[in-house]
Amino acid sequence: MIRFENVQKRYPGGREALSGVSFSLERGEMAFLTGPSGAGKSTLLKLIALIERPTRGTVLVNQQNTARIRRRRVPYFRQRIGVVFQDHKLLYDRPVFDNVALPLVIAGMKPREIGRRVRASLDQVGLLDRESHPPITLSTGEQQRVGIARAVAARPDVVIADEPTGNLDPALSLDIMKLFERFNEVGVTLLLATHDLELVGHLGHRRIELEGGRLARDSGQ
Amino acid sequence: MIVRYFRLHAQTLGAALGRIGSTPVGAALNVLVIAIALALPAGMQVLIENANRLSPAFDDAADFTIYLKLDVDEERGRALSAEIESRAEVESTRFVSKLEGLTELRQSMGFGGALEGLEENPLPHAIRVRPDVRAIDAIDTLASDLEGLPEIDLVQLDRAWVERLRAILALGGRGVDLITVLLATSVILVIGNTIRMEIQNRRTEIEVLKLVGATDGFIRRPFLYTGLCLGGTGAVAAALMIGIGLLLLAGPVRDLAALYATDFRLSGPSFGALGTLIGGGALLGWIGAWIAAARHLRAIEPA
Numbered sequence: 001m002i003r004f005e006n007v008q009k010r011y012p013g014g015r016e017a018l019s020g021v022s023f024s025l026e027r028g029e030m031a032f033l034t035g036p037s038g039a040g041k042s043t044l045l046k047l048i049a050l051i052e053r054p055t056r057g058t059v060l061v062n063q064q065n066t067a068r069i070r071r072r073r074v075p076y077f078r079q080r081i082g083v084v085f086q087d088h089k090l091l092y093d094r095p096v097f098d099n100v101a102l103p104l105v106i107a108g109m110k111p112r113e114i115g116r117r118v119r120a121s122l123d124q125v126g127l128l129d130r131e132s133h134p135p136i137t138l139s140t141g142e143q144q145r146v147g148i149a150r151a152v153a154a155r156p157d158v159v160i161a162d163e164p165t166g167n168l169d170p171a172l173s174l175d176i177m178k179l180f181e182r183f184n185e186v187g188v189t190l191l192l193a194t195h196d197l198e199l200v201g202h203l204g205h206r207r208i209e210l211e212g213g214r215l216a217r218d219s220g221q
Numbered sequence: 222m223i224v225r226y227f228r229l230h231a232q233t234l235g236a237a238l239g240r241i242g243s244t245p246v247g248a249a250l251n252v253l254v255i256a257i258a259l260a261l262p263a264g265m266q267v268l269i270e271n272a273n274r275l276s277p278a279f280d281d282a283a284d285f286t287i288y289l290k291l292d293v294d295e296e297r298g299r300a301l302s303a304e305i306e307s308r309a310e311v312e313s314t315r316f317v318s319k320l321e322g323l324t325e326l327r328q329s330m331g332f333g334g335a336l337e338g339l340e341e342n343p344l345p346h347a348i349r350v351r352p353d354v355r356a357i358d359a360i361d362t363l364a365s366d367l368e369g370l371p372e373i374d375l376v377q378l379d380r381a382w383v384e385r386l387r388a389i390l391a392l393g394g395r396g397v398d399l400i401t402v403l404l405a406t407s408v409i410l411v412i413g414n415t416i417r418m419e420i421q422n423r424r425t426e427i428e429v430l431k432l433v434g435a436t437d438g439f440i441r442r443p444f445l446y447t448g449l450c451l452g453g454t455g456a457v458a459a460a461l462m463i464g465i466g467l468l469l470l471a472g473p474v475r476d477l478a479a480l481y482a483t484d485f486r487l488s489g490p491s492f493g494a495l496g497t498l499i500g501g502g503a504l505l506g507w508i509g510a511w512i513a514a515a516r517h518l519r520a521i522e523p524a
Contacts, residue, residue, distance in 0.1 A: 103433045107434075
């Protein structure tokens with residue numbers, strides 16, 4: 001599903017965020033991307049979502065070489081990827097329902113189908129009764145669950161998450177991770193960046209560890 | 222596919238209207254600026270068109286009038302009239318005695334009162350000359366030829382002032398065209414600037430939209446609709462302004478026309494012209510928004 005071949009990313013100014021990273025994640029797999037701050041976790045996820053492009057090496061997503069995707073085609077590529085952010089990146093001027101519906105509206109779905117899918121997603125994250133609330137009235141954990149509902153609403157090939165539990169206390173973090181596990185059980189490919197090693201150890205999935213931009217350890221290989 | 226397209230557009234149009242409505246004062250000021258910029262050239266266009274409606278009344282303007290010297294009597298005048306009529310370049314002539322001249326003047330120009338006060342008729346005899354249409358080009362030669370005759374005081378080519386009027390109208394029309402171009406550009410700039418600020422205000426939203434896979438077209442669309450609505454609303458307001466302006470002018474124009482003994486009335490813009498104004502306003506808004514979106518949306522990328 002995701003395949004990195006000897007990927008290097010050097011930012012303008014010379015900072016090398018990733019060097020020689022290779023790994024692959026199979027369809028339906030769930031893995032944690034760990035490592036200290038500045039190890040290159042975010043950069044790696046950005047390469048998958050085509051927010052950044054590699055300086056060298058190849059990133060394949062769903063057998064597609066991302067280097068060959070032109071700027072104009074990037075939106076269609078992103079429609080197949082669900083992204084969850086540490087700061088949720090919700091739109092606060094519209095209710096929960098509209099936030100979750102966003103990727104579906106973009107994909108041009110019929111209103112009835114959108115309503116069905118949004119409610120299904122909200123049901124899965126346990127926020128069905130909050131669809132008409134503005135996100136700001138929700139707790140941080142609930143907002144993150146809205147973010148997750150949005151990421152999975154369009155049933156993407158893969159969901160990536162950058163520190164999805166970064167702002168949450170341990171109990172809520174575990175809740176969120178359990179939620180991701182449930183999505184994985186129904187076949188969603190997941191790559192979650194986190195520095196919460198305790199949680200990762202507790203859940204025991206494949207762990208890809210970065211250090212100083214290099215692959216330090218990969219428990220899946 | 223097509224249904225999907227229209228559904229998206231309808232949704233965005235609604236959202237754009239809602240967004241304009243959410244900041245009523247700012248939006249109203251914007252619309253007012255646009256309306257003034259559109260009303261000026263459109264209003265002047267209406268006035269020029271009204272003036273143009275006046276000038277066909279002078280289409281027989283190739284006719285000219287010869288005024289005889291005061292000491293030439295009526296008999297000699299009639300003979301001269303027949304003489305001139307026999308020329309090849311002349312189609313017909315009409316002798317106008319000083320008495321007839323005074324009566325005509327009294328009837329046509331509304332000078333009745335002023336003329337009553339005159340003790341004697343100050344007018345000379347005159348001859349109205351209608352040149353042969355084929356000789357139109359030779360009209361100046363003919364006129365100066367006639368002016369050389371001893372009995373003739375003055376040859377007045379009526380055409381001259383009509384041509385002057387037409388030249389002035391043409392100049393005015395050209396001026397209005399120039400002003401139209403300038404003000405249309407300013408409408409594009411005003412709307413472009415509004416959209417630019419709107420884009421800056423909604424930067425975060427645009428980033429999120431790009432992250433969840435929105436195409437450039439999808440992101441651009443609400444801004445284009447906002448521009449379209451601003452331009453269209455501005456044009457409707459401009460039409461209202463022109464209407465009010467015409468109402469205010471109607472009375473004085475009627476009075477002035479009465480002084481010239483015509484029943485000329487100001488006419489408003491036609492439906493076609495109104496359609497052009499509103500369609501044009503909307504188009505300018507769309508263009509302004511498009512330029513702003515093309516320039517500024519691309520620069521916003523999620524990081």
